[in-house]
Amino acid sequence: MSSEHTLFIYHTNDIHSHFEHWPKIVEFIKKQRSFHGRKHEEMVYFDIGDHADRCHPMTEATEGKGNVQLLNEIGVQAVTIGNNEGLTFSKQVLNELYQEAQFPVIVANLFDGDGRAPFWAKPYDYIELGNGVKVAVIGLTAPFYPFYEKLGWTIIDPLEILPNLVAEVRAEADFVILLSHLGFPADEEIAEHIEGIDIILGAHTHHVLQSGKNVKGTLIGQAGKFGFHIGQMKLSINLEKKEIVDFEMATVETKTMPASQNTVELLEALEHDQKQLMSEEIIMLPQDLSVKWFEESEGPILLAEALKEWCQTKISMVNSGVLLEGLTKGKVTRGDIHRICPHPINPCVVKIRGDRLKETILHAFTERMQCLELKGFGFRGKVLGRMVFSGIDVQTKKLADNVEHVDRILIHGQPIDMKKDYQLATLDMFTFGKLYPAIAESTTKTFFMPELLRDVFVWKLKQHK
Numbered sequence: 001m002s003s004e005h006t007l008f009i010y011h012t013n014d015i016h017s018h019f020e021h022w023p024k025i026v027e028f029i030k031k032q033r034s035f036h037g038r039k040h041e042e043m044v045y046f047d048i049g050d051h052a053d054r055c056h057p058m059t060e061a062t063e064g065k066g067n068v069q070l071l072n073e074i075g076v077q078a079v080t081i082g083n084n085e086g087l088t089f090s091k092q093v094l095n096e097l098y099q100e101a102q103f104p105v106i107v108a109n110l111f112d113g114d115g116r117a118p119f120w121a122k123p124y125d126y127i128e129l130g131n132g133v134k135v136a137v138i139g140l141t142a143p144f145y146p147f148y149e150k151l152g153w154t155i156i157d158p159l160e161i162l163p164n165l166v167a168e169v170r171a172e173a174d175f176v177i178l179l180s181h182l183g184f185p186a187d188e189e190i191a192e193h194i195e196g197i198d199i200i201l202g203a204h205t206h207h208v209l210q211s212g213k214n215v216k217g218t219l220i221g222q223a224g225k226f227g228f229h230i231g232q233m234k235l236s237i238n239l240e241k242k243e244i245v246d247f248e249m250a251t252v253e254t255k256t257m258p259a260s261q262n263t264v265e266l267l268e269a270l271e272h273d274q275k276q277l278m279s280e281e282i283i284m285l286p287q288d289l290s291v292k293w294f295e296e297s298e299g300p301i302l303l304a305e306a307l308k309e310w311c312q313t314k315i316s317m318v319n320s321g322v323l324l325e326g327l328t329k330g331k332v333t334r335g336d337i338h339r340i341c342p343h344p345i346n347p348c349v350v351k352i353r354g355d356r357l358k359e360t361i362l363h364a365f366t367e368r369m370q371c372l373e374l375k376g377f378g379f380r381g382k383v384l385g386r387m388v389f390s391g392i393d394v395q396t397k398k399l400a401d402n403v404e405h406v407d408r409i410l411i412h413g414q415p416i417d418m419k420k421d422y423q424l425a426t427l428d429m430f431t432f433g434k435l436y437p438a439i440a441e442s443t444t445k446t447f448f449m450p451e452l453l454r455d456v457f458v459w460k461l462k463q464h465k
Helices: 022-038 057-062 065-074 083-087 091-097 145-150 158-170 184-193 261-278 298-311 334-340 354-364 453-464
Strands: 004-012 042-047 110-112 124-128 134-141 153-155 175-181 199-202 213-215 218-222 229-238 243-253 281-285 315-319 330-333 347-353 387-390 392-398 404-411 421-427 445-447
Touching (some): 004 022, 004 199, 022 042, 022 065, 022 261, 057 065, 057 261, 057 334, 065 091, 065 261, 083 145, 124 158, 145 153, 145 445, 158 175, 158 184, 175 184, 184 199, 184 213, 184 218, 199 229, 218 229, 218 243, 261 334, 281 334, 281 453, 298 387, 298 453, 315 354, 315 392, 354 421, 387 392
Parallel strands (some): 134 175, 175 199, 199 218, 315 421
Antiparallel strands (some): 004 229, 110 153, 124 134, 229 243, 281 330, 315 387, 347 421, 347 445, 392 404
């Protein structure tokens, strides 16, 4: 018997319900499975989370269960969840999401409020390979603490629990694979400081590691986003020493790959179901509702009012670009609402001092911010667009070069008080990154979940009719 064993690992991450490449991925994985089978080689395939994204009408209509059907069909070995599965679905929906899953869902740092692991997940699982090789698979997801807490979950710092998990599975297994929806910087930190992990298959930050990365003997792979790439590893394992003696890592582009006809047909069937579900009437509009991105219009103004009322504040702000188009008079369906507001964005309230609020408003009126083609933070639109307010009157004038200049800011008719703290209703995406530093740096933030922005918009439309 040969003293070496070859294992092929394939992985995808951050598909985000971009299904245009998914039939190609399925065809590739199934062909590789057949190819390796004929050569008596072993392969495994994993998905590392954010497969489901409610920006896609099929995922929205089926509450993610269509994504699970697709993962069943491809024959995935195991998955972990990303923040899109974990945070954009309510707790009840997430508890039902994997009912029909034919694969283990592995996530070790998510718990019910009472400290028990969710019934649909395992902290780790084992895969028995040929020649007596046993592989442990651990799953971890990004710890967005206040968001999970609002949904009734408890999320644990993955770096706190990982050393003990690795020690626990190492007692049973020869090799350890980590499915990490934590981001590439976290993967590097884990590889640098936590011993006993052989392979990290990563996600979340959408890195394309074309040749992988080897950090102190831990192999890291990450395959970008949207199904443009598939990650692959070839491992040569010494059976006597139970160690990896050689490896190759790569990502392969899917663009020119052939598609699985079965998967194309499955997606067509899911789209048919989606259209029926999304044809549900929401409201009858008595007149058109206009949406313009670079000047004030009815839709964004109504949405700003809705945010203020929903969050029970006196002031609110929202960018016009979150509404992708207007609505026409007559029947408005669930699909119409999703089409114009597809973002998995939640309302939130931040405490902000008057001088920082003024700074934020001035920044919002710059041409750069209005024309910013934002990618990420939940935003699924084109540009941010003009900021619209409720309870705040921003008086502007046009300068000689046609640039809009903020002349005066009034809050309920009074000049903005630079030293006063205000409760501002806005979008959770502004609390991330550096779009609006004053909002991101606020030490008091309240998130409203599980309702998304479109749910609040519908609530207001029904009142406004």
